[in-house]
Amino acid sequence: MNLNYIIGLIGAIVVCLIGMVTSIKLGAADPISVNFENLLNFLDPASILITIGCTIFVVVASFPSKMLKAMPKHFKIILNNKMFNPVEYIDQLVELAQIARKNGLLSLEEKANEQTDPFFKQAIMLIVDAYDQDKIRSILENDIECMSARHEDAAAMYDKASSVAPAFGMIGTLVGLINMLKGMDLSTGSSNIGSDMGTALITTLYGCILAHMVFGPIATLLRNRDEEEVLCKMIIVEGVMSIQAGENPKFLRERLLTYMAQKQRELGEEGGQESRGDKKAKKGKKE
Template sequence: MNITYLIGSVMATGFILLGMMFTSVDGAMTVVPSQVANFFDPSSIMITVGCTLAVVIASFPAKMLKSMPKHFKIMLNTKKFNPMYYIEELTELATVARKNGLLALEEKANQQQDPFFKQAIMLIVDANDPDKVRGILNNDIECMSCRHDDVAGMYEKASSVAPAFGMVGTLVGLINMLKNMNMDAGGSSSIGTDMGTALITTLYGCILAHMVFNPIASNLRSRDEEEVLCKMIIVEGITSIQAGENPKFLKEKLLTFMAQKQRDASMTTGKGKKSKD
């Protein structure tokens, strides 16, 4: 579970609600919960939230939009990709290959739940050219990363659109206020409402951009970097096994993908375990 995202989101929501409640009464700061209602404005919601969602829907294919629940699941799961698991598995595969040959890895491949890992093993079991194996696997990584970039880009698009519609709402509120500034006809009664809409839409735009969409995009890019790292380890490990490298040397080489602290931890904790989705 992505604890930092949840903690940050809750803290940001809490702080902004407290800020809305604080007011000065007789020179003393007081919390007035009822003031939160001042920041609810249907017109602002329709302009900022509604238009932002509409532009995102218009800008991206239905297939990507339907996958939004999946995006949240990926974003919240920080333990899906465990590099140490793959390093240990590749070291074990190298040991089996040196003892029994590459054909003995076919059984190990069928036990893998990761499709990419299984494909990589089968490519060397089928005695493909090493350069072709590396090329196929690297192309898979590049295409995957492009797809992930498109997904993160969708939330970044929403992050850039929300403040823009916040400004649109501000203009709408100001226009209505100026149109209704006929004091003789009693138009001054709507000035407060129109000005409130003008300001609240900007607030909604900032909240959507910086408290909702930006954190989602950042977390999705982090998950992509973690997955790419694991797949790079697989590519390097598989090609090294095909070249017949020593298992101990292979492990040392793959550990160079990790930070020094993680390398030291691997020496004391033993075999890594793959986290469940």
């Protein structure tokens, strides 16, 4: 579970609500006052209809239905914080390298069928089928590029919503101002201008909240997940290429760890030491 996203979103909403109901007057006898009735000042059905409704329909008009149907999947992706772990892929590739050195590349076919990741399975089967290295790399890198392009299209959908929400907030403000000016009666004075202006500005508030608290973070998280998946797939590509070339498994681990940050490398090295320790323990038991 991606707790950062949940905590950040809830925290932003809570802080915003506190700011709406709290009044701070420095130097007064009671400097901080809370009035929950102020929340009613920020509720306006017409503003909600213009800002949220128009934003949704513009997004619907801008993107194909297959992308819109994938929105629930997008939320599942951003909430899942453990989808792509480079260390696990490195451990599996090192294990495959050890098997290939002992029994040959054909022995990897059984391991390929055990893979739940279609890309990983495809990469293993390509070297099992003894394709040319340049052709294998071309196929796998093209797969990564096309996948990343699809992910960018998904993030662009939320970028679109993030850009149009403030625009429709301004449109709602203009609509409110026009209605206010049309309804002004100079003979009775201008006592209602303040409240009418406040209502007109609420749509701008809604637009900014949608853009920066809802759609913006989703687009950023989708791009972050894309970067994580691309990294893991690049590791797979380099790993299977090295396995096909017959590289030493220990050297392979060190090479693949260079794709990761220093802290992640330390975890990867610890994982490799633990796996070697387990194998020695099993060997000792057999003896």
